[in-house]
Amino acid sequence: MLLRHGHVVAEGWWSPYRPELPHMLFSLSKSFTATAIGLAVSEQLLSLEDKVVSFFPDESPAEPGDNLSQMNISHLLMMGTGHTMDTMTDMLQSHEGNWVRAFLQLPVEEVPGTYFLYNTGATYMLSAILQKVTNQTLLEYLGPRLFTPLGIKDPTWESCPRGINIGGYGLNLTTEDIAKFGQLYLQQGQWNNRQILSREWVAAASSKQIANGDGSPDSGEWSQGYGYQFWNCRHGAFRADGAFCQLCIVMPEQDAVVVITSGTNDTQQVMDAVWELLLPAMKSAPLLQEEPSAVADLAAQLSTLQIEPPRCIQSSSLESSMSAQVYKLEANELDIDTLEVSFSGDEAVLTIQEKSGRQSLVFGREKWTANTANIIPNPSGANAIMASFTWAAEDKLQMTMQLVETPFCITEEITVKEKSIQLTHSFNVTMGPNEPVTLAGYLIE
Template sequence: MADDLLADFVRADQEKSLGCYGIHVHREGGTPLSHRFRSDDRVNLYSVAKTFTAVAAGMAVAEGRFDLDDHFLDHFPELRGIAADGFERVTLRHLITMTSGSTHKWHANERIDAADLLHEFVAAPLDAEPGARFQYTGSGPYAIGRLLARTTGADVKAYLEPRLFKPLDLHNPAWHTCPLGFPFAESDLFLRTEELSRFAQLLLQEGTWQGRQIIAPAYVRSLPADPVDTSSLSEYGPGFTNGYGLGVWLSGDGTYRMDGAYGQYAIVDPARRATVTVTAHSTDDVALLDAIDTLVLQRL
């Protein structure tokens, strides 16, 4: 049950029909708080999966598999013949931050008719210089998933299994795949609220879990450190205009968050040494995010 800290949030969910499934609050040195609004099932985290893929890329960098400033086609030279003009300048960082400049737009809820989605993405024309424009799409993170498979011999789920999922006791989470069998990477990873909160806590602790360094601290710090400009997204609300880092959205107040459709949030607050994790099926993401901020985060 929620204690007094969560009481107003629980009431707001009921009164405003925010659609929450569960909330979990981690406070460093304090007792965890949680409240369930419905059964504790694993749910689709949607674009929160992008953060897991960005972290997987950081782990591979630490292993010397590649560098984020590598050009993608250097790892897929066989695709140079079909690549759009300018795609040779697209780096792995551009793909993670969704600034490739490609006109290709795809998300995991959309049917894949191409024989190979990666080929379709690489061949799509560019209408902006790589790095110059943010466009929200799953194409780049999906390509990073394919890169992980190419450079490590394991798809993103299999790669994370011993390195991240097992240490956090996230037992065999489902991750939907494309027709070729590669995890979507940008979406469709399934976890429970509290399971996702462990990942948020890991980032708060700069990659350390139970005395073991799982992610390089410098890489965790880099996730929100150099965001790309997202000021053009004002129609989506203030939570989307403060920049996008390596798989995370910046909130403008020192916090950053993983963010998936219908209200899947894992917010990391380094100043308060806390995380807030919510899963939901919300029809008003802006109202839900505002309730988390005003009724929970600001009261910690």
């Protein structure tokens, strides 16, 4: 979505993605968490100078040390806690799910405020502090103060084992919801003639609070400085940013907002395209006269955006012999015990027996078919999935699952042998190494 001067200039979703579907925001959630802190500051529920340990006397070390003792809310906001390693790994593995205690027990090697480290655990602590002082989750607190005024409906947010919204990730909103959030910051906290968020907070959150690189134009988008859970960008812009290129770019000099929900590991390339293609066209001169033909051409192009299902070989002679056969898989990290595929007309049903239960998905023959299933964790329930199959070769069945409320696309390739199969499972994007998982299976007779 592209907004300029408060109006939507262009918007498009690649089908089977749709505008009404919520989307996993990953770390773009952090900017919403910071906004809650800004609101709490305005309500005098806390101050940025408040020490972190003061909120959690029972979870803090008996002798916290100088650096931990100095750490305050502003240090959490600016990712300047003094840690030299992200704290989330230890928090996720913490005893009895006490993430707060795990955070506070870790060594703080540097003086807070002097060392930048992107630290998702710091954002979680902001959520925990807010819940401590308000007795509400982030989601509950932001409801009447942010989500309702902006017309954001049915947001969901993942929680830790102790019921605290994760803060650093886990928020799910539509693309338009993110655009509203960006527009609120562009309008310096004002919405429908009401000052929802203070101008002072917007200025502080979007300004450089700590250095995270040399700041040179050639060093990319991760070294221009960091605010309060917002990244500074080139060209006077700032952004909320989530994994796999979930972006809310606010461009004050151009009075514009660019929002992108996607599934790629190359965020820099996408940002470069914004600067190279969109920015030069944003003239400071008075609005141009609308050209009906150009408007019609753009509307036509946007209306036909789609991700085509893979199309290789439409069918295989193996369908009849493979159909409804059950294959036992070797012990594997995916926890899949058995697999079977049944063909009927232009549909294939994949049934998987896992430790957690049995699931079936319907795949259209070289077309998308709608499903719901529990593939990855989702706070609002099962995943919405569009699924399609084709044959990559006479003996290789290719099954594609587009998880349309996430950046993820999963591909299952099943190579069929006489009494065995080989299953190759792959994601389009992952947080770590992205090597496909290959498993062997044999026919249960």
